[in-house]
Amino acid sequence: MTYAVVGCSDCGALWVVEGRPDTSGCPRCETRHQFSKLRKFVETDDEDHAREVRASMLANRAGHGEAFAELDDFTTLGDFAEDAGMSDDEFLDAAGVDTEEVSAVEERVEQSGRSLGKREAVRTALRELDEPTESEVKAFAAEHGVGGDYVERALDKLRRAGDVTETDGGLRLL
Known part of the structure; x- marks a missing residue:
């Protein structure tokens, strides 16, 4: 198989x-x-x-050619990216999420073997977790590929519709 680095004549992008x-x-x-004219x-x-x-x-276009030249090869960049920043647990701790709760939710999800849609992930968390907090619902939904922003919007809609009540930080589906 051959690979070619080509450029767009309209916007200058490279791919x-x-x-x-x-x-x-x-x-x-x-x-x-x-392709023949690219x-x-x-x-x-x-x-x-x-x-x-x-x-x-x-990198040369952006004026970072020297920094790029210091890398051993392209795959090294991926290694640097993996090593940079915080671990997942450090990130969750900094965001105020209890990583032990996340691990417990992970275990429950893995044992159930289900794949849920966005809305169903939020509703299932509210149904199955015992008066979960918003962060527990987010953690449960995250295990099903649902982002925290979606969970916040969904919970707000459920609250406005009167389908969810919140007492002392615990949520309950009505």
């Missing part, structure tokens, strides 16, 4: 194209281009090499 398709769409401006900065059989060339070109 990697696999193979030799008839057309390719710019990921930034969504313009369709005939400017190819590099063509290679190594996908990582193509990604590295694209990343280097973007």
Whole structure:
């Protein structure tokens, strides 16, 4: 398989194209281009090499070429990203979430083996957890791929509709 780093003639975006398709769409401006007419900065059989060339070109454009050159290779960037910042537990602790409660919810979800939609994840948390707090509902919903912002909006709607009551921080589905 071949990989090519190509550039958009309309907006200047760079992306990697696999193979030799008839057309390719710019990921930034969504313009369709005939592959044969796209400017190819590099063509290679190594996908990582193509990604590295694209990343280097973007770093040079942004004036960060020297910093990028200090990396051993493109995959090292992924290793640095994994090591940077806080762990998941540190992040949850800083956000005021009890990680032990999250672990307990994880175990319950894994044992149940279910996959829930957004709305159903919130309602199931309210039904199955014993007077859960908002953070416990968020943790339960997060295990089903539901973001905290959605949980907040859903709980607000349920409160306004009179479907949920809150007493001393504990929520109960009516």
